[in-house]
Amino acid sequence: MLKNYIKITIRSLWKNKLFSFINIFGLGVGITLCLMMLTYVIYEKSYDNYQKNKDNIYRLAFEWGKGGSKMLFAGAMPALGPALSSNYPEVELAGRVRNGGEDEFTLPNNQKVQEENFYFVDPSILKLFTFEFITGNENSSLSDPFSIILCETKAKKYFGNENPTGKTLSFKDHLFKITGVYKDLPYNTHLRCELLASYSSLEAMGIKADKPWNQWGEDLTYVLLKKNSSLKDFNSKLDELVKANAGEQFAQDVKFVIQSLDDIHWTAASFGDPGPKGNKNYLYIFLSTAILVLVIACFNFMNLSTARYFDNFKEVGIRKVIGATRVQLIKQFLFESFSVTLAALVFGSILFLITYNKFYSYLGAAYNFNRSHIASILVTILLLLFVIALIAGSYPALFLSKFNPAQTIKNDFMINKKFSFRQVSTIVQFTFSVFLILGTLTVYKQIDFMKNSDIGIHKENVVLLSLHQNPQESKSNYEIFKNELQKNSDVLGFTGAYTLPGINSRFSISIKKQDGDNSKSSKVQLIPADYDFIKTLELKLVNGRDFSKEMSTDAGESIIINETAVKSLNLNNPIGSKLIMYGSKIVTVIGVVKDFHVYSFQKKIDPCIISINPDSYFTYAIKINDKNIAQTISSIKDVWNKIFAGQVFEYKFMSDAYKALYSSEEKIQNVLSVFTLLAVIISCIGLMGFTSYVAVKKTKEIGVRKVFGAGIYNIIVLFSRQFVIWIIAACIIAIPVAFYVTNKWLENFAYRISMDITIIIISIMFTLLVALSAIGYRAIKAATANPIKALRYE
Amino acid sequence: MIKLNNISKYYENKFIKTFVLRNINLEINEGEFISVMGPSGAGKSTLLYIIGMLDTASEGEYYFYDEPVHKMKEKKLTELHKSHIGFVFQQYHLIDELTVLENLETPLLYQKIKTSERKGMVADLLDRFNMVAKKDLFPNQLSGGQQQLVAIARAIITKPKLILADEPTGNLHSGQGKEIMELLKKLNDEGTTIIQVTHSEENAKYGNKIIKLNDGWIEK
Ligand SMILES: Nc1ncnc2c1ncn2[C@@H]1O[C@H](COP(=O)(O)OP(=O)(O)OP(=O)(O)O)[C@@H](O)[C@H]1O
């Protein structure tokens, strides 16, 4: 019997090559997308799962800032780690991890290599995190200065099959002895350690913090807490500790944030945070789109299967007459649908294997299969196979096998009666397609709007630098740096500021009018900045004047405000108005600038005031010539290294910083476009297959009509009318839903496009156009066929 | 063998009953060769389907070897049908995707007959019908007469007690028709009960009894 099923299945698949191809292709692509999403979800959800202590490991990050100003630092002060190791009953282990920087290693054969994932760590880190040592061990490998351990891959890369233990690597002119090799860590960890040197080496190298408590942001500090410790209590102990050691004033600005490993992965990057971050938006949008595409493909499958089985209507009858039981018939149908699904699965899996690397690297993740993932993927695949085949096969199986054979043999009148199912499924398919098209267009338009709107700042060729030090301590260096830079003719402008557009930090204060109602104050963003701030960023002065060094009152007593501030402070005559800052300090408005976007379009522009304050230039903006960019940057770096010795030179372009604001939206857009395209393609080839089915069915009818005088035009209309009606029905269902969902998404943006009629018209036109061209070929072919031939064929 | 008591068949459409068969009383004994005749639309095929258990009567009783068919569940019906009855149609109704050999084999597959035994039965039949050379051809590669031969072979391969033939020669020219009728006659001589529907007086004469159907009534 089985052999017979196989034979029949192969023959009928071959006989209906087009249908088979469409089904296998469509389902296969749907399966590929689902696999992609599934593995992505597993990958993202299993971050740091390899850590044996995962549930009890925390990172001590902190927020720093006055009042409403907040910066999140991933690292803590260098003194915190050691202080925690004793006197805290809840702390089992504590340790620090410091980024090793960009310097090159020199191998014994004098080859130079640069390593990204190199850290200095306390010995306790080896026990806190999970390492599997090949040589060396977690107790002693990093206890001495100038010891270093490597992951297996790096060890192989540098030393081949030789035993690396005891060999040395040179870093910053110091020799590091290799004391261990450990198994590679999985990719999905927030901290990809490939080379680890002992933390004690730092001191031995002369790198030592003068004030280890009054410093921030450098040492990622991890603790392993005992089970069921109260995080709240621990948090207040931390605050006490810092207050006792760093002094009241510093401690005022510091608030600890205890992050679990999951928090680390899902919280947006803070300062000094390594590793790729998870994005839940991706997860939800991609997952739901993948499911939509699979549903479309399944409907296609069912649609075409039933269409095809109606061809077999008579055959089903014959088989019953010659003795087939209903169960045997159902088995045959299911066998066929399982075979198609299996073929689609194989195709989909191959496509997945070919493409997943591209997809993952695009989303900034590197996927490596591990055993447990493969197991869950396999289970899911089988489940998918089962469900799809069952759904797609059971409808025709149950439906067709139900009929009494006398009916099925006598005529095929049922075909027209049971049209409703195919009608429904075609409408569902196109509803999803229209929905996806509308969604994609909206995302595209919004991103285009955000990228190309005037943000009120000239952001091209502006280099941003940030200081990792309290600016009060480097006030003199700032002036030297500025003067040095201005000697370079390619440097067109320079300004220091508390924060700059493209660097995320806020400083909000309360302010009120001197002559206004005393109790009424408003919250504004304060940007302490240098005299050249407005000039360098090319902000547009709409009223009043810029800061000037000639005016002695400008330092501290004058402010420039943006238009939103004018509105929110309700200033009728802004220039010359007196405002009160910090409760008592009186300042005068000397100018008004046009609003500028500091953050992404998701946030509303804040009322904003700019004032001169050399004590708080954390960030520098350098406008450079658009020629010789690389050269200019390297000369800036030289100056930096000379003046701010020991501080990392990290720069970014302001334009890149703005682009990065939308990188996740842009990725969503691109992935969404691909998915939508596939959904539309699948729907259309389904439609094409369906049309050719109808064409065959209607050959006789068309022949007769032509004999009685119908023109080509009439035939094409006859052919397309029902499809056009279905697609319009799909649009009517899809548009309100899409409208609602896209509006919800758009609500994420303070500045957004309005959903307009053009997007809707474009979506409808696009769908109709694509669908009609899918139908058109068959329609024209049928319409132009010789009617006599068509009749004789019957 | 077959006993029909007051069998009626009607179709209900918008509360109007259209009768196709009315109060049919009929008894057929084993070994008979019956010809059913009557004008188009008289209900001949319908009667045949009911006897063949492919359709059910709206009213009345039907006994097959004294078993009450009108009370049976679908499963039992299929069982009874496939072990006792062979069907032949005017339009042959072979399965297009299967070769001659496979078409003959399919009913045996449904009866779950073992491979070796099955092969033997198919080979015997091909031999008997002189179709060995054609066994790997598909139905559309055969002439109408040849297709009808295959259809009859398929109907008798399970050795049914009863063969129902609905205008088996309707699509054939007289030479081929005669051949088919001779074959049916021979099967009847070997003991198979046959009921055929026909429009031709000449073919009707092959049977030993003629039933005339008119507008659903049996004419006396
Ligand atoms: N599903 C149905 N609904 C309503 N009427 C039906 C249905 N099926 C068959 N009939 C009617 O039943 C009557 C008998 O049909 P049947 O096929 O038995 O006739 P017949 O005697 O075999 O005719 P012919 O010689 O043309 O084959 C016809 O009038 C037909 O219209």
Ligand SMILES: [Mg+2]
């Ligand atoms: Mg008939």
